[in-house]
Amino acid sequence: MNWEQLLSLKRQGDTNKRLRKEQDETRLGFEVDYDRIIFSSAFRSLQDKTQVIPLSKTSFVHTRLTHSLEVSVVGRSLGRIVGKKILEKHPHLATIHGYRFNDFGAIVAAAALAHDIGNPPFGHSGEKAIGEYFKTGSGNRYKKQLTPKQYQDLIDFEGNANGFKILTESREGIQGGLRLSYATLGAFMKYPKESLPKKPTTHIAHKKYGYFQNEKDFFKEVAEEVGLLKNKIENEITYSRHPLTFLVEAADDICYTIIDFEDGINLGLIEEEYALEYLIKLVKDTINTTKYNQLATTADRLSYLRALAINTLIGEAANIFIENEDAILSGDFETALIDKSKYEAQIDDIIKISIAKIYQSQEVTEKEIAGYEILATLLDRYCVATDNFNDNKSSNYDKLILRAEGGYFDYQNEDLYSRLISISNFVASLTDGNALLKFQKIRGLRLE
Secondary structure (H helix, E strand, C coil): CCHHHHCCCCCCCCCCCCCHHHCCCCCCHHHHHHHHHHCCHHHHHHHHCECCCCCCCCCCCCEHHHHHHHHHHHHHHHHHHHHHHHHHHCCHHHHCCCCCHHHHHHHHHHHHHCCCCCCCCCCHHHHHHHHHHHHCCHHHHHHHHCCHHHHHHHHCCCHHHHHHHHHHCCECCECCCCCCCHHHHHHHCCCCCCCCCCCCCCCHHHCCCCCCHHHHHHHHHHHHHCCCCEEEECCEEEECCCHHHHHHHHHHHHHHHHHHHHHHHHCCCCCHHHHHHHHHHHCCCCCCHHHHHCCCCHHHHHHHHHHHHHHHHHHHHHHHHHHCHHHHHCCCCCCCHHHHCCCHHHHHHHHHHHHHHHHCCHHHHHHHHHHHHHHHHHHHHHHHHHHHHHCCCCCHHHHHHHHHHHHHCCCCCCCHHHHHHHHHHHHHHCCHHHHHHHHHHHCCCCCC
């Protein structure tokens, strides 16, 4: 892969090439990407979507929106640090093409801002709830009517693939979705493969999948425009990752490792003294013990350690990227950047505590159970009403459901797969609170 292609400013529908040296520095294309994402309704909905604690009303807990903003900030720093080194190594990118180190930061910041935009309500359990409805719930009745890949898209419903759909899907009057630059879309594409074959190798890019069958053609267009390498695995074409995707992933890894841990401390799920020891181990090479010992409150101590930990890991991830640039460009780098970190043991310890004390806590478990019931109920009502409409068997109840919600998903499409993906996309677009409200109304528990 080469950086000239990877940094493509092209947008869907462009007929003329966009050159970096002709860009308006006050309104750079990569920065426009960031603006379009942050003003989108899909991004705003993240303010009421779970990051750690579903349906939490405490001000301590991060939502998907605050998490995404923080990941974006970390991603911007990573991109700028790496961009500076890349331009030093490949000076023609600046002298001939006009690229600047801030371009790398802008691309990573925009892709990081959008990294959770396709996630359903109720955290990762929301993805599983949608998948299980089609795998073991009433939705398994569709299996024989779909191709293996179509069915796999549903039973392994994936927020990353849904995010790509949201960012790129044409709607009436809106061609190309948000029309982001292909460089930003490339950096966003964390898993550049279809849902099958499932985990064909141990490569980090094959852990999940990155697009639904309906977006396959445009995905290929983006991949080929930015020059992602093709690989053939089990007679299926997959692509290498865009190099900047590793920085987006690192920013996410850094934030959820440190900040979810911080949320657990603030919620009282992790004992303060016990937790601070683990953070101190992570920053032992850079901590100013005199300054730290002068801090009087838990909040101040935690804030200091969090900032130090994030800064430490940013520097570490950037160094690992630069050291492995050649392997990354050739598609041979197979792990997340943080997995190569000298702090891997400390990070693993923190994640293990977060899993035991936060993600598997009684509060999270009980609310995830509720999330399964809520999403399965909504999916079933919408799917049944849609099926009956297309079979000319609509009951009055079905008509009421479609009158209330049918404007939000494509229930009239003749293609079954498209209808099911559209319904799943709509349910995934709901906030935690909105999903709960719709569930209560469908169940007759709330009338206002």
